[in-house]
Amino acid sequence: MPIMSRLYDVIVIGSGVGGYTTAIRLSQSGLRVLLIERKLIGGECANYGCVPTKALYSIAKSVRQLRVARFSISWSGNPLEFAREAAAKAREGIAYLLDRYGVEIVYGEARVARNAVVKVLTKNGRVEHYEYRYLVIATGTEPRALPNIPIDEITVLSNRGFLNLDELPSSVIIVGGGAIGVELASILANIGVKVRIVEVAKDILPGMDIDIVRTVKRFLREQEVEIFTSSTIEEILKTGNQVEVKLSSGPRIQTEKILIAIGRRPQTRELGLEEINVRVDSQGYIVVDSYQRTSNPKVFAVGDVTGPPLLAHKALIEGRIAAHTILGRKVVGYLNREIVPVAYFTIPEIGSIGLSEDAARKRGYKVRCVKIPVTVSSRAFIEGCEGGFIKIVMDETSGSVLGLHMVGPNASELASVGLEIIERKLELETVASRPYVHLTAFEILRELAETVLGEPVNIYIPKR
Known part of the structure; x- marks a missing residue:
């Protein structure tokens, strides 16, 4: 049999959202693509x-919804098992797509070398060499550890170790x-x-709007979460379980x-990037x-490995940009990292x-x-979100929208609508005239727009 060439049009290192979507886009266009994955297909997001x-x-x-409705509930089961099943389903779906689109997959530790070569240490201990015309690095990030508290994934856990527990713990300190x-x-x-949350800074959610921080703290305390700010762990003493x-x-x-949830660090240290002049x-x-594109014109990078915001939807768009650039297509809509929607569940x-x-202001x-309060919609009462709000930040001089922030029902979806308002400079008059579906977050947005225009319907503002 003829020996298969080890030369690929594109090699992608990492199969997270940025990596696998880039690989598929390139393979769809007829390029020969190799995807190298160290552990599990799907990367951090899926797994x-x-x-x-x-x-x-x-x-x-x-x-929570049943409690809000004053149901007396008891339940049994393992939420972590369901979470792992969801991850497995996502992983299987990604693997299926990669296979159907003809993307080749190799498992192992990748390290780049000179002369457009990637070396892969496979699980059987062999080092395989692959050549590329273009390289896409999508290795993502890994949990950051505390220097004085090593993560053993038994008692001291990363988010990865936590999701692999046999069952939920009765109590946890989140650092x-x-x-x-x-x-x-x-x-x-x-x-x-x-x-219990232990945070070294003066407050939780650094960088978020102050009204979000205050409101989330209030909801957390209602949920009996204790918060210790300006605090660190000095000592750990194990006593039985x-x-x-x-x-x-x-x-x-x-x-x-x-x-331990103190942030992430990029997985670049062991790649050998200095060998190929990637800064x-x-x-x-x-x-x-x-x-x-990186400092090496034949090497691209997408996803969390390129820096904040560390978000899957940002990685996906970066992958689209990289793929279109490699294919010589026109790139439509460059990514503005300052207006990427953020959602916390x-x-x-x-x-x-x-x-x-x-x-x-700065x-x-x-x-x-x-x-305005989210109680302008009955959805807030139904879901027990009566302390939530929606807020718009504007430049008073130009009237342009600078930011949109919400704590409330389906706030995660609202952030994406905010992208259209800010990026396309959508007039608030237009937002106020949209027939958004009743009892959705979008309806709350419309009420906010009407309030800014001085025409609120579901909130009373006395005349001056």
Whole structure:
């Protein structure tokens, strides 16, 4: 039999959202594509992030909804098992698509070398060599650890280890009050886990609009989540199945598990990027231009490995840009990282896009903010979100929308509509005239637009 060539039009390293979608787009156009994956097809999102956490969220939201309706409930089952099943389904679907589109897959540790070669250390210990015309790096990020508290994935867990537990713990301390920590805290608290958040900063959700922070803290406390800010873990003492944790702020707390959620770091250190003159920034993220090209014209990078925001939908668009550039197609709509929608699946949800009020002021805008309660829609009462809000941040001089922020029912979907408002400079008069479906988040947005225009219907504002 003839020996198959090891030369590929494109090699993609990493099969997360950025990697697998780029590989499929290129293969659809007739290129020979090799995808190299170190562990599981689908990467962080499908296996440890977006998919399994949303599976847990769906359970937590259902339980909370029954409580809001004053149902007496009891339930049994393993939410983590359901989360793993959801991840497996996503993984199987991605693998099916890659196969049907003719993308070749190799499993192993990739390291780049000179002369357009990628070396792969396979699971059987062999080192295989593959050549490329173009290379796409989509290796993503990995959990960041604390220097004094090593992650053993038994008692001290990363998000990956937590999702692989046999069953939910009775209690957990989440170290880190950012996106991952707060989202998991809300989800777990609603399915019966005693949750405490330990955050080194003065507040949770750094960088988010202050009204989001205040509102989410109030909901978390209603869900019996304890929050310790300006605190670190000084000491851990294991006693049987429990752990005693001493905080720098004074308290000693008993817990079953500790979950480290202090952020992510790029998986670039072992790739050998210096061999092919690919530049990284001070944190190790790969530096790219608006076409996703690196400092090496034959090498592209997409997804979390290129830096914040670390979001799957950003990775997908970056992959589309890279694929179109490699194919010589016109790239329509460059990615503006400042207006990528953000959604946290807390209960209730957080949706945010654009500048916070504080960020807008720091940039010198003459800021006008309008905030209304989500109770303008009966959906807020139905879902127990009566303390939520929607807020618009505007430049008073030009009237342009700078940011849109919401805590409330289906706020995650609202953030995407905010993208159209900010990017396309949609007039609020237009938003106010849209027949958005009744009792949806979009209807709350319309009410906000009418309030800005001085024409609110479902909220009373006294005449001056």
